Amino acid sequence: MTWAPSERELERQAVRRRLRLQQTAIATVVTVVVAVGLVLLVVSSPGWDRVRDYFLSWSHARDSFAAIAEGFWINIRIFLVAEPCVLVLGALVAIARQTTSPWLAPLRLLATGYTDLFRGIPSIMVVVICGIGIPALGLSGVTSSLFWLTTFALVLCYGAYVAEVFRAGILAIHPTQVASAEALALTRAQTMRFVVLPQAVRRVVPPLMNDLVSLQKDTALISAVGVFEALRAAQDYQGYNFNGTPLLVAAAYFLVVAVPLTRLTDWLMRRQIEKEQGR
């Protein structure tokens, strides 16, 4: 009943441990060498002193910290609102493009036109057009809040990217999956909802994260219409004090959100795969 690993197995485990250790050691040494080399290269460059004074000033970092934090809170809010909207819009557009019913032909056309259009226009133009153009129309009942207008613009842009990511995932599902769902008499919508989409979404999580992190960065584009978010706050400080450190502070804010998010999804995905394969 009780099982204890044999001597040979213990030996093998020791060998595996040694191999792992070896690999970790190699990885560490290579990483350190490369990192140190890069740092030395930068630090030894002729203009390094000037760059350091301009971008790495501790006192300026401290002084601008609070103002940029306030701006970054706007970025976060836009991101939090836009992200779910982008996912929903992207999924809906992708599904719309996969429909086959003749009644839905206009919808397919609309979805295709939408992706083509908004993938093709630089996001900053969409932001400017929405932020300035829509209020200028003077329509009653339409918000003139720059926050909502620019969020809307970003959702439009990223919805188009994300729709294509979803569509790629849907197309990658083997047709036998659809066949076996249909053989169970599931409707096309049910097949999509319960069989195809769940598998498709899992496959596209990494590129999806790409777009979401990119969206998070592009919230800085709203500074183009004068919203005082993190980048704008940093530039403002830079303009007054002739020091670029706040730009790095702002960059750090973006990183602090993006990196853990990516690590978290990586980890979730790996756990899911392990669960399915029963390891």
Add this chain to the structure above:
Amino acid sequence: MTATVSGLLEAKALRKSYRGRVVLDGLDLVVAEHDVVCLIGASGSGKSTLLRCLNLLETIDDGIIRFDGREISDPLVDPRSVRREIGMVFQAYNLFPHLSVLDNCTLAQVRVHGVPAGEAADRARALLARFGLADKADAHPDALSGGQQQRVALVRAMCTRPRLLLLDEITAALDPELVGEVLEIVRAEAEAGTTLVLATHEMSFAREVATKVCFLDGGRVLEQGPPEQLFGDPVEERTRAFLARVRS
């Protein structure tokens, strides 16, 4: 310690578990050169798992696997060097859907074994013809019937002329006539010098083709012997019960 009856392939005290669920529990198996070993046993008894362990697709928890005198369960052994000489046909075929039948069969020949493309294609076509698939070389796997896919999987594995073939349920999707033909080919393959280990639910197939039949139960080989003996006069009660069930 007991290197006396050393076969081509030898598994000793093999153990494999999935998340605490023990599937193989101290299994011993010896496959001599030119042997045709049939693994039989209830569904879920671990036949496929055993085959996957033998060509190192699964890491075993304990035990030793020796191939051609070398311990291949050693972590320092490069699994690819082992798999070059071991062919495998999966229970679910696992053909590459993006490649034509011919490309499925030539991929490893060309990329792994360095066979010139023309020669690889000739060999594949010859084997396909032997299996009655001459006209399917340019089709894609999804356009084939289940039985055709199964035979393509067999051709793909045989193309690289492995010393040992691991075959998982290669007759499950075939009609009786085709089973007969595959049986002929498997036999010819064995006579030509290939060693085979196959998992099967078809007792008549096992009886015809095997030099040794192993009955898997409770994670080990409960009973083994030449087919006449194992099917004719099994010793173990559980073997008898299993055979009675599948025969009725």
